[in-house]
Amino acid sequence: MIYLAPLQGMTDRIYRNLFPAYFKGVDLAIAPFISSSKKMKPTNNLLREFYPDRNTGIPSIPQIMSSAPVDFAKLANALYDIGYGTVNWNLGCPFPMVVKKGRGAGLLCCPDSVEYFLEKAMPALKPKLSIKLRIGLKYPDEVLQLIPIFNRYPIAELIIHPRTALQMYEGEVDLDIFEQCLNLSQHGVVYNGDIDSSGKLEMLSKRFGSINRWMIGRGLLGNPFLAEEIKFRAEKPYDEKIRILRVFHDQLFAEYSTILSGPAHITNKMKEVWTYMGSFIENREKIRKRINKTHHRDQYVDVVNKIFDELV
Numbered sequence: 284m285i286y287l288a289p290l291q292g293m294t295d296r297i298y299r300n301l302f303p304a305y306f307k308g309v310d311l312a313i314a315p316f317i318s319s320s321k322k323m324k325p326t327n328n329l330l331r332e333f334y335p336d337r338n339t340g341i342p343s344i345p346q347i348m349s350s351a352p353v354d355f356a357k358l359a360n361a362l363y364d365i366g367y368g369t370v371n372w373n374l375g376c377p378f379p380m381v382v383k384k385g386r387g388a389g390l391l392c393c394p395d396s397v398e399y400f401l402e403k404a405m406p407a408l409k410p411k412l413s414i415k416l417r418i419g420l421k422y423p424d425e426v427l428q429l430i431p432i433f434n435r436y437p438i439a440e441l442i443i444h445p446r447t448a449l450q451m452y453e454g455e456v457d458l459d460i461f462e463q464c465l466n467l468s469q470h471g472v473v474y475n476g477d478i479d480s481s482g483k484l485e486m487l488s489k490r491f492g493s494i495n496r497w498m499i500g501r502g503l504l505g506n507p508f509l510a511e512e513i514k515f516r517a518e519k520p521y522d523e524k525i526r527i528l529r530v531f532h533d534q535l536f537a538e539y540s541t542i543l544s545g546p547a548h549i550t551n552k553m554k555e556v557w558t559y560m561g562s563f564i565e566n567r568e569k570i571r572k573r574i575n576k577t578h579h580r581d582q583y584v585d586v587v588n589k590i591f592d593e594l595v
């Protein structure tokens with residue numbers, strides 16, 4: 284199974300809806316986190332984003348960031364009521380604003396808080412709970428205190444990104460600690476981190492023979508053909524990949540244009556998309572520079588059309 288990782292601002296509903304029309308091999312996505320709050324009402328905009336008729340692409344699991352079990356359960360149950368059988372708890376977000384509030388990765392160093400949360404939230408939850416976590420806030424072995432706690436609860440699965448929050452998205456993933464988690468956990472484990480080629484996944488699956496669920500974020504955003512290359516062991520010709528990417532790009536642009544008003548907004552959104560998109564394109568860095576110089580919708584369209592014309 285291949286999961287699309289949640290990337291806030293990137294793998295939104297529009298992206299997840301369009302993706303499977305052009306690229307195969309992704310089975311499931313975790314949506315970028317939403318935060319629970321006391322004020323939440325069932326008609327809340329947050330919830331509306333998850334209505335099934337607006338989520339027709341990759342089957343997705345909503346993710347909630349919270350350290351408050353009652354608020355979490357309220358939002359999770361509202362998601363259950365609109366059709367989500369599983370929700371995911373974010374225990375990995377590394378940003379200081381989040382960590383400071385004891386949320387996301389801020390909980391990794393506090394087994395007591397994690398236990399308290401699960402003790403209160405689990406009995407109140409209608410959906411199943413999966414958890415996405417890093418291995419620690421500052422130290423890579425913090426997770427080893429958490430796994431025995433998770434083992435006491437009926438958790439659907441653990442998705443582990445073996446970096447500390449301090450590392451953000453860089454530096455080595457700690458495969459030794461990941462292996463220890465795997466040995467300790469009584470729940471199914473999903474591996475996440477730095478898979479950017481079928482060779483990398485093959486190397487990981489040789490080491491972790493019991494894993495058959497893999498989550499990929501930046502690697503898939505960069506090369507959306509990656510899941511099908513992994514599953515079907517075949518790579519499309521370069522020209523064909525560029526042609527498909529162009530149509531996907533144009534559709535993304537059209538969809539985002541309907542919700543973003545103003546010529547600068549859509550241009551900025553598309554620049555964000557290009558942060559990762561097209562990692563397999565020759566001269567990608569030069570292309571990104573040309574795109575980043577555009578400021579207006581029409582100018583962006585002109586430059587991107589020229590780029591795609593030049594590529595094939």
Ligand SMILES: Cc1cc2nc3c(=O)[nH]c(=O)nc-3n(C[C@H](O)[C@H](O)[C@H](O)COP(=O)(O)O)c2cc1C
Pocket residue numbers: 288289290291292314315316346373375376415444452475476477478498499500501502
């Ligand atoms: C810009 C950005 C936004 C992210 N947003 C989320 C998020 O909302 N929830 C989450 O659990 N992880 C989030 N992540 C982490 C990714 O889901 C993933 O764990 C991480 O990028 C490592 O996997 P990768 O190497 O395959 O990209 C984010 C990562 C990035 C780079």
